[in-house]
Amino acid sequence: xxxxxxxxxxxxLFGVGLIVAGMTDPSKVLGFLDLAGTWDPSLALVMGGGILxxxxxxxxxxxxxxxxxxxxxxxxxxxDIDKRLIGGGLLFxxxxxxxxxxxxxxxxxxxxxxxxxxVFVAAMLxxxxxxxxxxxxxxxxxxxxx
Amino acid sequence: xxxxxxxxxxxTALAGGILLGLASAMFILVNGRVLGISGIVGGLLRPKTGxxxxxxxxxxxxxxxxxxxxLVAGPVPATIDAGWGTVVLAGLFVGVxxxxxxxxxxxxxxxGLSRLxxxxxxxxxxxxxxxxxxxxxxxxxxx
Numbered sequence: 001x002x003x004x005x006x007x008x009x010x011x012x013l014f015g016v017g018l019i020v021a022g023m024t025d026p027s028k029v030l031g032f033l034d035l036a037g038t039w040d041p042s043l044a045l046v047m048g049g050g051i052l053x054x055x056x057x058x059x060x061x062x063x064x065x066x067x068x069x070x071x072x073x074x075x076x077x078x079x080d081i082d083k084r085l086i087g088g089g090l091l092f093x094x095x096x097x098x099x100x101x102x103x104x105x106x107x108x109x110x111x112x113x114x115x116x117x118x119v120f121v122a123a124m125l126x127x128x129x130x131x132x133x134x135x136x137x138x139x140x141x142x143x144x145x146x
Numbered sequence: 147x148x149x150x151x152x153x154x155x156x157x158t159a160l161a162g163g164i165l166l167g168l169a170s171a172m173f174i175l176v177n178g179r180v181l182g183i184s185g186i187v188g189g190l191l192r193p194k195t196g197x198x199x200x201x202x203x204x205x206x207x208x209x210x211x212x213x214x215x216x217l218v219a220g221p222v223p224a225t226i227d228a229g230w231g232t233v234v235l236a237g238l239f240v241g242v243x244x245x246x247x248x249x250x251x252x253x254x255x256x257x258g259l260s261r262l263x264x265x266x267x268x269x270x271x272x273x274x275x276x277x278x279x280x281x282x283x284x285x286x287x288x289x
Contacts, residue, residue: 003177006172007177010169010176010204011206013207015215017169020162022223024223026225028155033280035282036285037150038149038153042156045159046160046162047163048163049159051167051260053164058174058262073174076261085269089272089276095243097284099232099237101240102250106240111210116228119230123234125241128241130241131188131245
């Protein structure tokens with residue numbers, strides 16, 4: 001139960017951070033992505049601030065095998081730089097640039113009662129479901145081939 | 147390139163970024179998880195036993211954030227100018243792209259770069275590059 005509380009609080013803190021940073025305002029995000037227009041560099045500082053704190057935290061996490069409370073540490077193990085990673089990144093970036101929304105800010109804006117953000121989240125979930133469906137189909141196909 | 151000094155908000159951007167970093171730090175050191183929104187949400191679509199609770203708690207916290215912010219600070223700036231069709235298309239792209247690319251702005255951009263992961267750097271360069279390119283196309287070529 002204690003974990004459910006900390007997870008909720010981290011989600012709350014992250015959401016407030018996104019609002020304070022200006023990430024929930026698509027016009028601000030697009031102002032950052034518009035290098036050829038009048039460029040608003042603010043979001044570079046958002047990322048910089050996050051990484052500044054994150055560097056210490058992940059350096060600590062890498063040295064440990066468990067969390068501060070003795071739980072399992074789930075650090076990513078994949079190091080592959082392949083077509084999936086780059087292609088997925090390009091597609092995500094295109095969607096990000098079209099509406100000025102990425103997953104976190106979209107969920108927070110939905111919580112703020114923005115109907116378009118709710119539609120965006122629904123479409124995003126549909127896209128994720130398509131991915132799951134294709135993955136499952138391919139897993140079945142390759143299992144049948146052996 | 148001209149800097150948009152009227153809209154440049156260095157201090158709130160930095161402060162917000164530090165909050166994102168603190169949340170990511172707590173999540174890995176207390177809960178043992180990388181704070182990546184697309185992964186957390188995407189995992190809810192193929193729930194394994196005992197793997198959904200933490201995801202739901204986190205998302206509920208995110209949904210509560212604007213309510214807390216509105217109580218303390220005021221309205222949340224979140225005007226979406228894109229039309230409905232664009233919003234749907236963008237959402238689909240983001241959903242499929244983040245799952246194939248194993249992450250988004252939070253998991254790769256903040257946590258991955260903080261972990262000094264070359265894989266996350268490659269992903270971040272991909273989505274930032276595509277973001278810059280599509281905005282250039284929409285605002286300066288097609289407009």
